[in-house]
Amino acid sequence: MSDRDPMIPLEMRRSMARAAQRRMVEVVKAGQTEAAPAPLPLHKSVYTHADRFEAERQKLFLGEPIVAGLSGDIPNPGDMFLFDAAGPSIIVSRGKDGVARAFLNMCTHRGAKLIEETEPYSGHHARLTCPFHAWTFDPAGKLVGQPSKAAFAGCEVGARNLIELPCAEHLGLIFVRPGGGEPIDAATHLGEMAPVLAALELHRATPVKKGIMTADSNWKFALDTYGEGYHFATLHASTIGQTHYNDLAVLDRLGRNHRIGFPDKSIADLVGKAESDWPVTDYGGVHYLFPNTVIFFGAVTPGVFFTQVFRLFPDGVGKTRCQFAVYAPFGVESDEHLAMCEMAYDATATVVQTEDYRVASTGYANLMTAPDDFHVVLGANEAALQTVHHHIANTIGMPL
Ligand code: FES
Ligand SMILES: [Fe+2]
Structure with a gap:
């Protein structure tokens, strides 16, 4: 693929969008998300134990790309x-x-x-x-x-x-x-995620706004909020809960990385319609790069695309710092576009900080005082979180 031909990645994105739409139509029709085979209980120490945290710090944050x-x-x-x-x-x-x-x-x-x-x-x-x-x-x-x-x-x-x-x-x-x-062998590190990222043309992304969000929780506890749509209708009732289906997602496990598509409610218009009548749409998705990065690419309002990069880091076992950045995917097109990208930063930061990281912080305080045998449980519908915890545990050599 040549960087000089912008049509090829656009076509790739459209074909990825179509492939995702087919699966989204199926999950919307069935009212059933793509799921793991079973729930996964996780002992609270997965999040709270100092030895596990130290292994993550050494093997992931110092040792991984x-x-x-x-x-x-x-x-x-x-x-x-x-x-x-x-x-x-x-x-x-x-x-x-x-x-x-x-x-x-x-x-x-x-x-x-x-x-x-x-x-x-x-x-x-x-x-x-x-x-x-x-x-x-x-x-x-x-x-x-x-x-x-x-x-x-x-x-x-x-x-x-x-x-x-x-x-x-x-x-x-x-x-x-x-x-x-x-x-670093980046191609090997990205594995099957590489062609997906190639289609996003991240080399064209132009930074617009950056900042820091924090949670009083273990970094994985905060990271867990990015990988499921089971909380959209409740925690995000006035934002993404309005625009997207609750608890429906399509998931691609791509080695230690993954991609999630959360169907928005316009998918209902495609159900029962011949695919030839579906409108051509550009691609959007949530891309997790092991161990700590989430790249959201897509339209926040119809037709206006953003690339949002969340990089979560531990500031100690019970503190998370998220370096958050918004990029204009293909450069800033106008003052109006710049203003929309800045607004996307502010709106997303507000939701993440006051909703996702709020429950991460209050829940984490509970974990610290929970009974010794307490386990959180990741449902079969929280499949992406299950894969993340398995890969982290395997990489640090400490079973769940
Ligand atoms: S020049 Fe002396 S510490 Fe840098
Ligand atoms: Fe959320």
Whole structure:
């Protein structure tokens, strides 16, 4: 597929939309969601235990490739953003050669932060100058300036370049392995999700607004709110509960990743109609990228598309920080479009913070005082959550 032919991804999206519609018509007709074979009880310690949390921190947030941002966050050489939510403060930077790299935000003289901001900072720096003694680095992490250089004679200059972390840019996503280690094979990491993401053309997405949402809960407890439509009619009665069916979803398990389509109520118009009479629609869906990223792509109001990226991180066993960003999928088209994208950010952040993360926080407080043998239960209708918990448990090597 060529990036230069915009029709091909559009056709792919339409064909994915049609395939999803066929399944949505079936679930709407049957009044029955695509489901797991059985419910899955989860002992409360899956969310509350410090040892499990430490294993997740090490093996997932430091050890796995994590989405740090999108290509459009650093379109030009010298553009940089900070990624500090996984633990270490990391600079993601585009070099003069166009390559995206990740470095510890740590001066190699005496460890000062080169950029003293926090995520979601982004900016442009032809050179990075340390605020402590003015050592200077280029956007590829090379040490290019060292006041009183003679005092460091004998220290090999190359060894004082910034400390680089594994980083890979693929299909418009920038992955970083925050704890260092193996290079990232993004294609393998994405697996069967890759063609779906290719159709979304994330490399064209332009950032509009970013911020942070928080929950007083374990990160997985907050993440669970993204994977089922069973709560739409109650928790989101005045928003998505109005526009979408409650407790109906189509689910594609794509390795450790998955995709969910939540049918909106216009699917009712297709039931019983010949497929040749269905209108052509563009694609929308919820895409989960293991372990902590959810990308919503679709129309919030008809015809106006947004890409919303939720990246959930633990700030301790019982604290969640979600780095939330809204992008214009194919660039900002007009002032009006920009305003709509900003409104999409504000409206979504309000719902997530005051509804989803509210129940995550209050429920988590309950888990902390619940009886020792208490289990939450994920229904067969909460199939996506079941797959997420299985994959996390397998990856950290701690059975559920
Ligand atoms: S710590 Fe950066 S120049 Fe000294
Ligand atoms: Fe929700």
